[in-house]
Amino acid sequence: MKKSYYVSDALHEYGETVREWSVAEVRPYARQADNLHAPPENWREIMDTCPVPLVDFYDNPALPIPQFEEGPWVRKLVTVENLLYGDCWPCAVVPQVSAGYLLLDRMGTQAQRDRWSGILQSTEAKTALGFTEPGCGSDTSMIATAASRHGDTWVLNGTKMFCSAGAFADFVIVFATIDKALGAKGIRAFLVPKGTPGLIVAKANESKLGLRGAITSELVFQNCSLPLDHMLGWGIEDEPPSSNDNRIKGRAGGLSVLSNNRPMVSAMAVGIAQAALDVASALLTERHSEFSTQRWSAIVVELESMNATLVRARRLNFYAQLLADKGVKNVTESSMAKAYGPPTCERVVRRSMQLIGPDGISTEHLLEKWYRDIKVYDIFEGTGQIQRTLVARALVGELAQ
Amino acid sequence: MTTTYGQGPVAQLARQVGLEVLGPAARIAESQRAVPEEVWNVLFETGLTMPIDEQYGGGGVPDSLEQMEIAENLAYGDPGIAVAALSNAAAPLLIGRVGDASQREALSLLARDVEARSSVALFEGYGRSPSEYETSFTPIDNGLWRIVGQKLVVPFASEANPLLVVGISKSDGTLKAAVLDAHADGIETKLNTRALALDAMPTFTMHLDAAVASENLLGGVEADADELASGIAHYRLLLAAVMVGTAQRANDYASQYATERVAFGRPIAAFQGISFLLAEAQIRIESARLSIREAAFWLKGSLAFQQEVTRIVNYAGVVATQSTRDAVQVLGGHGFIADHPVELWYRSAAALSTFDFDPLYSNFEPAL
Numbered sequence: 001m002k003k004s005y006y007v008s009d010a011l012h013e014y015g016e017t018v019r020e021w022s023v024a025e026v027r028p029y030a031r032q033a034d035n036l037h038a039p040p041e042n043w044r045e046i047m048d049t050c051p052v053p054l055v056d057f058y059d060n061p062a063l064p065i066p067q068f069e070e071g072p073w074v075r076k077l078v079t080v081e082n083l084l085y086g087d088c089w090p091c092a093v094v095p096q097v098s099a100g101y102l103l104l105d106r107m108g109t110q111a112q113r114d115r116w117s118g119i120l121q122s123t124e125a126k127t128a129l130g131f132t133e134p135g136c137g138s139d140t141s142m143i144a145t146a147a148s149r150h151g152d153t154w155v156l157n158g159t160k161m162f163c164s165a166g167a168f169a170d171f172v173i174v175f176a177t178i179d180k181a182l183g184a185k186g187i188r189a190f191l192v193p194k195g196t197p198g199l200i201v202a203k204a205n206e207s208k209l210g211l212r213g214a215i216t217s218e219l220v221f222q223n224c225s226l227p228l229d230h231m232l233g234w235g236i237e238d239e240p241p242s243s244n245d246n247r248i249k250g251r252a253g254g255l256s257v258l259s260n261n262r263p264m265v266s267a268m269a270v271g272i273a274q275a276a277l278d279v280a281s282a283l284l285t286e287r288h289s290e291f292s293t294q295r296w297s298a299i300v301v302e303l304e305s306m307n308a309t310l311v312r313a314r315r316l317n318f319y320a321q322l323l324a325d326k327g328v329k330n331v332t333e334s335s336m337a338k339a340y341g342p343p344t345c346e347r348v349v350r351r352s353m354q355l356i357g358p359d360g361i362s363t364e365h366l367l368e369k370w371y372r373d374i375k376v377y378d379i380f381e382g383t384g385q386i387q388r389t390l391v392a393r394a395l396v397g398e399l400a401q
Numbered sequence: 402m403t404t405t406y407g408q409g410p411v412a413q414l415a416r417q418v419g420l421e422v423l424g425p426a427a428r429i430a431e432s433q434r435a436v437p438e439e440v441w442n443v444l445f446e447t448g449l450t451m452p453i454d455e456q457y458g459g460g461g462v463p464d465s466l467e468q469m470e471i472a473e474n475l476a477y478g479d480p481g482i483a484v485a486a487l488s489n490a491a492a493p494l495l496i497g498r499v500g501d502a503s504q505r506e507a508l509s510l511l512a513r514d515v516e517a518r519s520s521v522a523l524f525e526g527y528g529r530s531p532s533e534y535e536t537s538f539t540p541i542d543n544g545l546w547r548i549v550g551q552k553l554v555v556p557f558a559s560e561a562n563p564l565l566v567v568g569i570s571k572s573d574g575t576l577k578a579a580v581l582d583a584h585a586d587g588i589e590t591k592l593n594t595r596a597l598a599l600d601a602m603p604t605f606t607m608h609l610d611a612a613v614a615s616e617n618l619l620g621g622v623e624a625d626a627d628e629l630a631s632g633i634a635h636y637r638l639l640l641a642a643v644m645v646g647t648a649q650r651a652n653d654y655a656s657q658y659a660t661e662r663v664a665f666g667r668p669i670a671a672f673q674g675i676s677f678l679l680a681e682a683q684i685r686i687e688s689a690r691l692s693i694r695e696a697a698f699w700l701k702g703s704l705a706f707q708q709e710v711t712r713i714v715n716y717a718g719v720v721a722t723q724s725t726r727d728a729v730q731v732l733g734g735h736g737f738i739a740d741h742p743v744e745l746w747y748r749s750a751a752a753l754s755t756f757d758f759d760p761l762y763s764n765f766e767p768a769l
Contacts, residue, residue, distance in 0.1 A: 139664035209744035343768035357526030358554045361597040368597035385674040
């Protein structure tokens with residue numbers, strides 16, 4: 001019998017392998033990453049122990065690339081959920097998980113992709129995304145970072161917050177307005193290589209509630225001058241038209257990339273919540289004789305109920321990504337997936353901790369860490385509120401605010 | 402029922418101390434795993450958290466409703482320090498109700514020395530309420546009682562004097578408490594590692610298999626078990642009040658932020674997705690507060706009342722964890738970084754919700 005309704009046996013087994021490896025090799029470094037506010041120093045050695053290549057995320061040239069019948073989005077979903085089942089710190093070190101890479105791929109011209117994507121094939125490379133600013137997050141039309149044209153250059157001025165890996169990324173994709181009067185239509189993406197004069201790391205790393213294995217930086221652009229062709233999509237008009245050219249300019253491009261990434265973000269939360277639930281279930285089972293019969297019965301029902309909830313979240317994730325792989329528009333389904341998974345996963349982690357009792361919050365277990373980590377998944381890459389607005393718009397149009 | 406809850410001079414003083422003294426010390430207290438000395442001094446001088454009768458050198462015992470107001474308003478400043486201060490006062494609370502003359506005399510140390518700590522080893526985890534505690538008190542030879550059990554999150558155990566332990570009498574099934582010496586034979590205390598939050602109060606796991614003299618039993622062999630149960634209910638409600646204070650502060654903070662943060666052309670408070678979140682939190686908070694007030698008014702020792710307290714405490718946990726997560730949500734990415742205190746409240750509420758948690762009194766509910 002087929003093992004999973006959503007994926008082939010081959011992909012299912014691949015996911016199981018990733019999961020077992022992540023528990024054995026990634027999880028033991030979870031506390032260290034949290035304490036250091038950085039990935040473990042030997043992260044590359046750890047990642048290289050994975051017996052299968054983490055396709056699209058961390059390819060090991062020494063290993064053959066597995067072939068699956070599924071498309072890339074479903075495949076990525078399986079990889080990412082199982083990878084995060086161990087712990088979330090690898091997100092900070094796998095290059096292609098970054099939206100910066102996706103943006104270059106989606107919004108860059110052929111010449112731009114040829115020029116920079118080579119860097120990205122290296123497991124050393126990092127990209128960062130400069131979208132959010134101190135004064136704007138959900139409403140990206142308010143972006144105030146300005147790009148002004150001076151002859152053969154663009155000059156950037158402004159501040160970007162919450163840039164993952166921003167302090168050391170090989171390049172940052174920065175969204176800036178070329179004309180504030182144009183509102184959302186005036187926003188363009190610029191590729192700023194590391195070391196460009198005027199790119200200042202104002203704060204290398206924020207002190208965060210969770211997800212501390214990832215570096216989160218504040219970047220300031222002060223008269224940061226770039227050649228004209230560093231605007232993604234620059235000169236695209238000169239390229240011969242292509243029937244399958246689905247590149248999108250400006251803010252819409254950024255948002256569309258985020259859209260495809262949304263079920264992935266939910267899958268990350270599901271991976272963490274499933275880990276918390278499984279760890280809690282094992283601890284509770286060990287201690288079950290300490291509970292009254294009535295309480296133990298209630299706990300068994302709760303654990304089942306939480307598992308079922310995670311299965312429901314997973315279904316929405318798979319459905320949205322299946323549509324993406326088939327080239328079907330999935331903006332609404334992606335939003336549903338992201339609106340559903342993260343806040344419920346947060347409750348699963350919290351409940352797992354509570355069922356264990358006062359010992360559940362101890363740093364001797366990872367539950368308390370995961371409760372800190374999980375909160376951000378309902379915030380970044382579009383808050384739960386934004387996802388609801390997008391789903392509502394599919395129902396009632398622009399009336400939904 | 403009055404309509405002035407939270408508005409009297411004691412509540413106002415607690416609010417002021419919470420905001421001006423506890424709040425600014427929250428981060429340092431957490432990192433140092435200790436309430437700073439100057440904060441203890443203010444709490445000591447104001448007498449807010451040490452309910453000891455004037456006869457023993459204390460500043461008097463506020464009524465139970467006032468004590469709930471104090472707990473809520475100190476927590477409005479910082480839940481971590483509030484829990485530490487209130488836990489330091491749990492022993493006097495029980496001794497004042499049940500203790501015999503010599504046990505009450507011992508309170509004078511707490512009344513005069515700001516550095517003195519006391520503690521009650523109460524919680525056992527596993528959803529147990531006091532009547533179900535498995536820590537047992539058994540009479541043995543020579544007027545001695547054997548106490549066997551395990552207690553979790555015992556505050557200040559290594560330095561507490563007095564240190565009380567609560568359990569169930571094997572002879573008649575009633576609640577009992579005893580004054581212990583933490584360093585006596587048969588008592589093992591182990592400092593807990595850091596936790597999700599509330600690190601301002603060092604907590605210990607305590608294993609007991611010790612013998613105490615009958616004069617160490619709180620109130621003696623014939624102590625009033627109902628009065629003891631009522632005192633324990635009082636302390637449990639104080640921690641519920643801390644959760645309500647935490648929720649209220651988080652909701653007030655997020656509400657203020659929502660009026661200032663602009664997106665899509667207006668303050669985010671103008672969107673129902675935000676304002677209803679805040680309104681629903683406030684409705685839950687008010688409901689939890691009223692239930693604490695009412696229970697603090699009745700304070701009884703009956704089994705039915707203990708169950709009611711369990712219900713109230715667990716509802717306060719639901720309210721506080723949900724309100725604090727919603728507050729982080731309203732602040733968005735800013736809520737996730739330590740530049741704002743909501744992340745601290747998110748951690749504190751969840752941590753405190755585990756102390757007296759009972760899976761029978763709340764349910765897992767998916768967000769959607």
